[in-house]
Amino acid sequence: MCQVGEDYAEPASEEPPPRQPGREQKCVKCKEGLPVVVIRAGDAFCRDCFKAFYIHKFRAVLGKNRLIFPGEKVLLAWSGGPSSSSMVWQVLEGLSRESAKRLRFVPGIVCIDEGAACGLSPEARAKTLAEMKLILQTVGFPWHVVALEEVFDLPPSVLRCFAQEPVETEGAYKAAVDSFLQQQHVLGAEGAGDSPSLAQGEEQLSWPCTQDPQNPQSPDRPPTAAQTEALSRLFDSVKTLTAKEELLQALRTHLILHVARTHGYSKVMTGDSCTRLAIKLMTSLALGRGAFLAWDTGFSDERHGDVVVVRPMREHTLKEVAFYNHLFAVPSVFTPALDTKAPEKASIHRLMEAFMLRLQDQFPSTVSTVYRTSEKLVKAPRDGCAASPPGPRCLLCMCALDIDTAGLCLPSPGCSEEGIGEWVLGFSSPLVPSAPLYLQTVPRLLGLRLPCICPRRSPPPHRPLHPAVLQGWGGCRAAVGGPGPVRGAALLSQGGPPSLRHRAAVLRLPREHEGLALPGPPATLHLGRGPAPQPEGLHRAADPGVPG
């Protein structure tokens, strides 16, 4: 939302540049219309051409990738912000076209009410929700409004990684189109001239709300005060804004996926714009997620297996989105986010956003340069890094762990039973009576299922002395946050000047390399977190045969 303001701060953008009188300049496309918006330097578009350009971009992204099959149920993740609103309107527009160019998937909308995480009052939340529902009713797609508190009711199976079978997209797409056309033909013969999607549309309209006949216990009811309390306690226990953002992101994704799975949607569309993706890319980079950038910012994100996340707005810059919404009166809702009113230095996310937008001012190609670079990233692991597809996955982001053979996106340098136990206890304390099963599962699985570098309990990893292993990486480490009242979480958090963290292990190195041993301090300097690893464990773990 800040970007909109930023765009408006340039007075010259909306009008043709003042040095050229408006009468002389014409739209660069049709050469006759009166230009109303300058997108790139020198490219002035008239209203109609801008609309055509914008819509074409949206459809071209979908058409180029051929991932959305005709007749498929697609869930649009709508936050109320400009980009996702614009996306919903694009879909609406695409479905109302004449039949040859109509989008042929079946949409639904999900929106997550994150008011509790942002500390909004119940009144403010109700007001926002009412605004959102008004828009949802205008749109007319089936919709699901889910409060963030419902993460407490999520089944642990959300964290399960569904099997991914490699799909041959090209052939599958053709087959799907054929069968769709066939079906349409049959229906067209039966029904009296009514096109099937119109019939579907009516069916949808008769089912406009989140009440699901199969699942009557998740109606559109407001979350209980206890749940809200639990959620704000959870977010309070996370100290830094960086960690809160990452945690919110993870919880939101899990909720959206859950809604998609329970209602049979196989694709989720998010409204990430080009500008947003460039910022996200740089943020992920700074959080150590270099191996997952292609998933985090690519067009399609298949890491969840059965539900694929796609980002159809990725070619639109925020500026284009803002002007489109302005010119064509696309409604959006302002919802305060976690970082609303936060100082610029409060989190990596905020910092990166401010930096990118400022640099974009000085060098107008910044966002597109970063975005184009991101297109060159591939999802396969880098040559020379471990490439075992069925390896363990991070429980929060569902990415394969990028630490060779043994490691965690949620690292556990001192992951002791106590720490994990305390973390679980922290959430299931009497203040939170309904045990958040799903949230408990994260640390529980962490302790029990995933390989752990704690030498007491698990087989030694192959490269224990690589600092990457001992430090642990990934934004998901950020997600469990800064040290809070919950000690287990704190154990997993960032701590200390980074490179001091593996010094404990380093100082134990001399046993391994007898001849190279430093005289100096005995092997007791333990500057890391958690209890000191057992020397013999590390000794056993150290495998000099594998190069760092």
Added chain:
Amino acid sequence: MVPLFFQVLKPRLWTCPESSISLIHRPLPAKRAPPPPPALGPRAVCGACFCAAFEAEVLHTVVAGRLLPPGAVVAVGASGGKDSTVLAHVLQVLAPRLGISLRLVAVDEGIGGYRDAALAAVRRQAARWELPLTVVAYADLFGGWTMDAVARSTAGSGRSRACCTFCGVLRRRALEEGARLVGATHIVTGHNADDMAETVLMNFLRGDAARLARGGGLGSPGEGGALPRCRPLQLASQKEVVLYAHFRRLDYFSEECVYAPEAFRGHARHLLKLLEAARPSAVLDLVHSAERLALAPAARPPAPGACALLDGLNRGRPRLAIGKGRRGLDEAGPPRDGEPERAPAPEAVPAF
């Protein structure tokens, strides 16, 4: 979180948790209850312990990464700045254990008012450690081109910050030549974690996919006949390097190059400082990200080598090799008199 740096310098009396007595090493009794779990966050250590830990860390990086095999003759790229000074000092301490011998190689870029002072610092260090020092000058290697001349030549081309691009590529070549001159088998440079993090940020902001694809890792094995290079300090943050230099009372030259304020790197550096303040592990996270980036094989065009740059300079069109008009390189141009005769093929020079 308070960085260690400030904790150590805190002007109160404290005891080192390692030695129990402030500033004096004392081995802990063999039978002693395990220390309580350390308080969250950093622990303050005394200077001696810090330096020992720092040296152990570099040793670990070199050994675990198999960067410098025993018997290697290692050319240390010495600029006189803190990074190379600390690197040379640490390697000198570790040299007997690693079984390597060291040579200092300094490059004289020919930047008036800056390089002379830095070279004086390098000479003092070489005398102190009794290491052989070799100085190679751009002027000798590249047919009379000094950085001052390059800066004058690029100044008129609109984007003056291009001169740092030249300097970087040429210095790489010069170091290679210097190392061969002293018979070295390996080259080490003093890049620290902050440098690498800046580089990855900068390459993304500039869209330099080729360098992103090659970057990361602790060094390059030396393809195409080049000497293997490595960066033993890559996992040490700048603060630690400065701290080590402080405790070891190293004499180094700490002024910025006169052309540096024009470099694009300044933006990345500024961003990195902000990121580090918001989240101290961001620096190492960036280094890790750089290691793990996977780029499509098609996205790896060759970066311009020193020869291409020199060719452009000699033809009076310095932007040829670095700008969009890279194609223009194929055009014939009048060769200058000072053309270096022994210039090897460009592919022999892998860029960073």
